[in-house]
Amino acid sequence: xxxxxINDGRIVLDYPAADRDxxxxxxxxxxxxxxIIEERFIEAxxxxxxxxxAYIVLTPGVAVPHAAPGDGARxxxxxxxxxxxxxxxxxQENDPVKLVVAVSARDADSHLEMxxxxxxxxxxxxxxxxxxxxxxxxxxxxxxxKARREKR
Numbered sequence: 003x004x005x006x007x008i009n010d011g012r013i014v015l016d017y018p019a020a021d022r023d024x025x026x027x028x029x030x031x032x033x034x035x036x037x038i039i040e041e042r043f044i045e046a047x048x049x050x051x052x053x054x055x056a057y058i059v060l061t062p063g064v065a066v067p068h069a070a071p072g073d074g075a076r077x078x079x080x081x082x083x084x085x086x087x088x089x090x091x092x093x094q095e096n097d098p099v100k101l102v103v104a105v106s107a108r109d110a111d112s113h114l115e116m117x118x119x120x121x122x123x124x125x126x127x128x129x130x131x132x133x134x135x136x137x138x139x140x141x142x143x144x145x146x147x148k149a150r151r152e153k154r
Contacts, residue, residue, distance in 0.1 A: 007116070008146065010139040012036065012081035022056075022091045022099075023048055025083060026067045029104035032081035039106045040074030047104065056093035063098070063134055064124045065091050068105040071113060075106040078116060082142060084134060100134045123149035 012032040019025035030044035046069035051058055059065045069075070081104045088098030103120055107113035123129045129145055136142045 007079045008082065008143075009036075010143060012079070013084075013139045013142050014082075015084045015136060015139065015142075016086045017083050018086045019083075019089055021089055022051070022065075025065070025085060025089055025099065025102045026051070026104070029067065029081050029083040029102040032083065033079055033104055033106050036079070038075075038077045038079040040076060043069055043074035043106065046070070046073035051091070056091040056097070059091045059093035059096040059099055060121060061125055061127075061130060062096045063088065063100040064096075064103065064130055065099045065101070066103045066105060066117070066120060066124070068107070068113070068117065071107055071109050075108045078107050078112045080105045080116065080120065082133065084136065084142075101130065119150075 017028055019028060026047050027044055030047055033039045034041060047067040050069050051067060058067050083102040085100050088100040090097045091099050105116055105120060107116050129149055132145050133142060
């Protein structure tokens with residue numbers, strides 16, 4: 003995983019989202035501001051969740067919204083939105099969500115690579131907890147860098 007896939011401008015801590023859609027739109031907006039996605043990608047992430055359910059809540063407290071590359075993904079990248087107050091995404095087992103990691107991948111191979119790497123660090127309960135509790139963007143970047151270096 004390349005460090006250029008995220009930067010401190012795509013990390014927001016303590017965001018006051020009222021619901022699932024607002025959280026997904028805010029996380030997607032961080033990708034949009036950097037030109038990583040087209041605006042329609044944000045609505046595609048919400049539609050994917052509406053259509054297929056809240057399978058994007060991969061582990062307790064962590065959602066990974068994404069859409070197909072053809073839905074407006076321009077570049078590979080992701081954003082991290084830590085929520086001030088957890089919100090329900092509709093996943094009975096893993097709700098409520100405190101951390102939203104929006105993913106954009108420009109092709110199928112990149113999509114699988116990025117989701118695999120992100121899954122590694124969010125399925126690590128210790129790393130996920132640290133991300134949910136981080137109070138500084140540098141801490142988030144340090145956690146991600148450590149996960150990137152670890153081979154699993």
